[in-house]
Amino acid sequence: MKPDRTALDYLELFRSGSWFRATPADFQERVLRLGVLRSLKTGQHLFSRGNLPAGIYGVVDGAIRLRTLGSSGREALLKFLEPPSWCGEIALFDGLPLTHDAIADAPSLVVHVPHAPLEALLAEQPGYWREFGRLMAQHMRLTLLSIDETALExxxxxxxxxxxxxxxxxxxxxxxxxxxxxxxxxxxxxxxxxxxxxxxxxxxxxxxxxxxxxxxxxxxxxxxxxxxxxxxxxx
The missing domain is CATH 1.10.10.10 (Winged helix-like DNA-binding domain superfamily/Winged helix DNA-binding domain)
Incomplete structure (x- = not known):
């Protein structure tokens, strides 16, 4: 990663994703201007279950594994996040601790938009909440379809x-x-x-x-x- 690269340099990458592409141009730029780049080694946690909300995350390179562990230690793998996926929006809405672990499955680069400046932006532009609501609805739809297929197919x-x-x-x-x-x-x-x-x-x-x-x-x-x-x- 070049030291002078910023989150905004990956605007076109994120626009290749259906959610980000459908958001207003001003939303896209303002969110990425708040973002900071984080490099992760294979096996390194992006966040862990029980962490307090810390913002949202967009995958630039590599892959992030979302998982949860049962009381027996058995791992349930939910899905992989690859570019240009986003996550973290649920805690943005309810302010509760995170429900899953997010772990780099390969050397990865992620845009992290921290919680405090993101909340300040949403207070200034409350219409932006709708865009994150659409992201959450997209993820919820996939979760419900997964539950249906497990039970019925x-x-x-x-x-x-x-x-x-x-x-x-x-x-x-x-x-x-x-x-x-x-x-x-x-x-x-x-x-x-x-x-x-x-x-x-x-x-x-x-x-x-x-x-x-x-x-x-x-x-x-x-x-x-x-x-x-x-x-x-x-x-």
Missing amino acids: AAPIRLARRLLLIAQNYGDLHGHSSRVIEVRQEELAMMLSISRQTTNQLLKQLEAQGIVGLRYGEIEILDLEKLRGVVAGNG
Whole structure:
């Protein structure tokens, strides 16, 4: 990272995301002018469950893993945040401690917009609350869909849907999808609450159909339309 780089230098990157792209231009610039850049090493916490609200975060490079730990120490992996994703908006609204851990899954660069100046901006421009409300609604919609699929859908469809969501960066990529997903099979298994063995078997089935290609730590989507067909129950 060049020492003279600022959060505002990543304006166009964040505009590639569906949420940030739809916000007013003045909102985009004023929020990023408040941001500071944070570099994280692999395994370093961006924030931890129970921390007090500290602002919002936008991913510039790398990947951030959102997870929670049960009382037994078992990890539940919620999702990966990749550029140009944002998080932290829930605590901005309710002021309560954070509910999850956010950990760098690779060397990462993040824009951190601190809580106090962000609240001051919102007090000055209360209309900006609507933009963060839209971000929270986007995340809530995905959470509810995930709950529905866990309760109602068979594992092959859940896996295909999760691959599609990751490829589209959980709906945040504007107008395109990533063909190569950097995710390990054990991580997918944790996201879907199924065994790694089952995950491997389902991925092998998709590979045999020419839908995905499997490599260590990566899954390449070879046929996006066929994958969508599996999600629709036509695979």
